[in-house]
Amino acid sequence: MTTPADIQFHQAEPGQIATLDGKISVLVAPDGAMDALARKLNTLSKGALQRLAQSESFENLDEGEGRVLAFPAGLAAEAVQVVKLPKRPDVLLARKAGAAMARFQDGACALHVLAGNHRQASEISYGLALTAYRFGAHKSAETPPLGKVVFHVNHPEETAAAAHGHAALTEGVFFTRDLVNEPANILTTLDFAARLAAMQELGLEVTILEEGDLDALGMGALLGVGQGSEAPSRVVVMEWKGGGDEAPLALVGKGVVFDTGGISIKPAGGMEEMTMDMGGAAVVSGVMRALALRRARANVVGVVGLVENMPDGRAQRPGDVVKSMKGDTIEVINTDAEGRLVLADILWYAQQKFAPAAIVDLATLTGAIIVGLGHENAGVFSNDDALCAAFLKAATAEGEGAWRMPMGAAYDKLLKSRIADMQNVGGRPAGSITAAQFLRRFVKDETPWIHLDIAGVALLKKDSDLAPKGATGWGVRALDRLIRDRFES
Ligand code: BES
Ligand code: MN
Ligand code: ZN
Numbered sequence: 161m162t163t164p165a166d167i168q169f170h171q172a173e174p175g176q177i178a179t180l181d182g183k184i185s186v187l188v189a190p191d192g193a194m195d196a197l198a199r200k201l202n203t204l205s206k207g208a209l210q211r212l213a214q215s216e217s218f219e220n221l222d223e224g225e226g227r228v229l230a231f232p233a234g235l236a237a238e239a240v241q242v243v244k245l246p247k248r249p250d251v252l253l254a255r256k257a258g259a260a261m262a263r264f265q266d267g268a269c270a271l272h273v274l275a276g277n278h279r280q281a282s283e284i285s286y287g288l289a290l291t292a293y294r295f296g297a298h299k300s301a302e303t304p305p306l307g308k309v310v311f312h313v314n315h316p317e318e319t320a321a322a323a324h325g326h327a328a329l330t331e332g333v334f335f336t337r338d339l340v341n342e343p344a345n346i347l348t349t350l351d352f353a354a355r356l357a358a359m360q361e362l363g364l365e366v367t368i369l370e371e372g373d374l375d376a377l378g379m380g381a382l383l384g385v386g387q388g389s390e391a392p393s394r395v396v397v398m399e400w401k402g403g404g405d406e407a408p409l410a411l412v413g414k415g416v417v418f419d420t421g422g423i424s425i426k427p428a429g430g431m432e433e434m435t436m437d438m439g440g441a442a443v444v445s446g447v448m449r450a451l452a453l454r455r456a457r458a459n460v461v462g463v464v465g466l467v468e469n470m471p472d473g474r475a476q477r478p479g480d481v482v483k484s485m486k487g488d489t490i491e492v493i494n495t496d497a498e499g500r501l502v503l504a505d506i507l508w509y510a511q512q513k514f515a516p517a518a519i520v521d522l523a524t525l526t527g528a529i530i531v532g533l534g535h536e537n538a539g540v541f542s543n544d545d546a547l548c549a550a551f552l553k554a555a556t557a558e559g560e561g562a563w564r565m566p567m568g569a570a571y572d573k574l575l576k577s578r579i580a581d582m583q584n585v586g587g588r589p590a591g592s593i594t595a596a597q598f599l600r601r602f603v604k605d606e607t608p609w610i611h612l613d614i615a616g617v618a619l620l621k622k623d624s625d626l627a628p629k630g631a632t633g634w635g636v637r638a639l640d641r642l643i644r645d646r647f648e649s
Contacts, residue, residue, distance in 0.1 A: 162338050164330045165262075165292040167285050167309045167323065169316040172276055174200040178235055182270030182307060185241040185261045187278060188213050190223060193247070197274040197312065204234040212242050223249070224256035226264060238269070247278070252559045254280035258287025259626050265292070268304040277314040282322035285311055289330045290626040290633075295341040325454065329640055332450025333633035339442035340619055340631030344418035344435045349391045349466040352417060352438065356396045356445055356464070362452035365399040379505040380483040381490055385498040386467035388422055388475025395506060397513075398448045398462040408459035409647050410516035411448070411639065412506050414499045414523035415441030415466040422469045422495030423477055436631065437499070439618030440522035441466065446636040451643065458648040463510045465502040469495070481580045485509060486602055491580040499525045500584060500598045507602040517647070518547055518608040521599065522635060523615075528591030530616040537561035538617045538634065541596035544608035547646075551610055554641035559625060560634055561617065565593060572597040 177184075177200050186198050192213040194202060202209035208229055212218055217227055226243040241264040245257045261284070265271040273288075275281040288309060296303045313319045339347060339355070353368050360366050371392050374383055379395075386393030399408075416437040420426060426434065441464035448462040476482070480492045482501070486508045490501065503521055510516060529539040540562050542548035548564060555562035571593045574586030582601065586594030596611050603609045617634040624632055 161331075162293060162295060162334045164289050164327065164334060165306050165309055167289060167311065169311045169313055169320040169323065171316050172197055172274070172312040172314055177201050177274070178204050180235070180237050180272045182237060182272065183239045183241065183265060184235070184237045184272045184274060185226065185243055185264060186274045187243050187245045187257070188218075189246055190244055195276040195278070197276045201235070201240065201274065205229070205232045205240070206234055208232055209240075209242060218242070218244065224253050224260060226260045228264065237272070249280055251280070251283050254283035255287030255290070255559075255626060258284040258289070259291040262288045262291035265306065265309065268307050270307045271309045273309065273311045275311050275313045281311060281313050281319045282326065285323045286326040286330070287626060289326065290333060291628070293334060293337060293628060295338065295630060297342070328450045328453035329637055331453055332446040332640070333636045335449045336442045336446030336633040336636050337627070337631035339445060340436050340439050342435075344468070347417055347438070349386075349394050349417055349468060352415060352441070352466050353394045353396050356398060359398065359449060359452065362449065364448060364452050365401070367397040369395040369397070377509065378483065378485045379509070381485070381501040382465050382467060382505040384476045384480065384482040384492065385416070385422070385469055385501050388472045389468035389470040391417070391468045394466040395509070396464050396466060398445070400448060400451045400456065400458070400460045402451065402456045403459040403647070403649060406459060407515055407517040408461045409643065410510040410514055410519045411444040411460060411462045412503065412510050412519060412521040413441035413444035413462070413464040414438070414502055414525065415464045416499060416502065417466060417468050419469045419496070419498065420471055422498060423471045423475050424494045424496040425471055426496060433619070436619040437524050438466070439524045439614055443522045443614070443633070443635045443639070446633060447639045450636060450640055456643060456648060458643050460643060460647070461510070461514050461516065463506050465506045467502055469498045484602070488582065488601065489580040491577040491583040493583045494585045497584045497595070499523045500595055503599055504602040507599065511604055511607060516607065518544070519603065520551070520610045520612065520639065522612045524618050525613045526592040526595050526615055529613040532592060533563055533616055535616045535620055537563040539592050539613035540564045541567055541593070541611040541613070542609060543567070543600065543603065543605070544610075547608040548610055550646050551638065551642050554645060555638040558637040558641055560638045562612070562638065565596070567593060567596055567600065
């Protein structure tokens with residue numbers, strides 16, 4: 161796994177600033193106010209910091225961003241980044257400042273952050289850690305590891321303790337990003353399952369269901385998707401039992417390791433992106449990892465369906481009818497609408513096996529959600545206003561875009577099949593909503609449920625707030641916060 165940056169917390173000593181090696185980040189408030197460390201650095205550099213703080217360039221700078229002074233006089237460091245940050249920023253602004261520092265470091269040399277007694281120092285370090293991610297697994301020229309990061313603070317033990325709470329989440333997010341970034345010839349269904357089995361070391365109970373088990377359970381919908389691939393299908397169950405005897409929260413994820421579309425094959429252009437079609441399963445896995453690492457006081461079960469959607473001689477055909485574990489039959493009009501077939505069976509399985517207090521499913525389910533919401537928000541669908549509101553609040557607090565979409569019986573009608581209980585597509589209009597309606601048929605009315613369509617947010621072609629381009633890990637932090645807020649004692 162990509163390991164998070166080495167971040168240390170040292171006692172701030174103004175007398176050491178002149179000789180610090182590498183790069184330095186220093187905080188200056190929007191009104192130009194400086195703490196003792198910044199004032200010392202200003203004196204050493206013969207007033208350069210103050211001149212910058214009084215410049216138009218600094219005035220035009222957004223809060224949480226920085227300007228760089230290169231090779232400043234009076235300092236051993238090769239560059240100083242001046243980050244504009246109020247004394248009492250909110251959490252997201254503090255993390256944004258940390259992200260700016262990560263982009264400034266971006267290399268093997270050390271970074272010294274002069275945070276003094278800034279009250280959000282640990283949030284700054286969290287933003288830095290999340291942003292300092294590089295997926296180097298397949299670069300043959302070894303990229304040197306990021307240099308160490310030293311936070312110079314007035315109360316190092318306190319800040320380190322606060323930052324320790326974030327470390328579990330950073331690891332969970334990195335686990336998710338690695339899975340999503342990994343190509344499909346490496347991350348096969350079996351490789352994915354093995355990576356999850358390895359999490360038993362962290363105290364998770366991991367069970368792997370093989371095709372024989374899935375067949376015995378009656379998971380005809382899921383098995384139909386995987387039957388055209390050489391890679392065997394798997395369902396992996398991860399249980400974290402940190403709570404009492406209450407029913408667990410179930411997290412359910414679509415894990416299509418590659419989606420060619422099957423016989424309803426996709427066009428060649430952009431098909432390589434479908435290596436991220438296991439993004440839902442990756443978020444579930446990242447959350448489970450974080451819960452185990454921080455020893456969460458909650459019961460949570462993660463269920464992921466790992467399949468590959470390929471078109472070989474045994475592949476399922478458009479027009480085939482499959483029988484789901486629930487017992488409902490499905491006419492497969494389009495083999496490219498495969499995610500809902502996988503989810504149908506694992507949603508039902510999760511309810512039968514665990515009688516969960518609530519379910520959240522995640523899936524890169526529809527291109528239509530990208531048409532509707534772009535890459536800024538995931539689509540949120542729910543049968544429970546209270547649970548949905550709690551999730552949206554958690555997502556907002558973490559700065560992860562999420563937008564609730566409507567559901568309703570009128571959309572459900574579009575799934576009528578001539579020969580089976582339902583068909584797997586509802587036509588072009590409202591494509592994300594009909595997909596959600598399909599899933600809803602596999603959720604019991606009394607089970608509070610949220611469906612997150614993350615097709616637009618799991619992987620980005622541009623850098624985002626707290627991630628370089630590529631996999632984002634969207635949702636790991638929001639779900640962890642939802643669990644803290646609603647499911648943890
Ligand atoms: N995995 C895709 C959805 C997707 C599209 C994810 C773009 C990420 C980026 C899904 O399996 C799919 O192919 N959906 C079809 C459904 C259609 C056939 C009803 C789609 O969105 O076109
Ligand atoms: Mn598809
Ligand atoms: Zn898909």
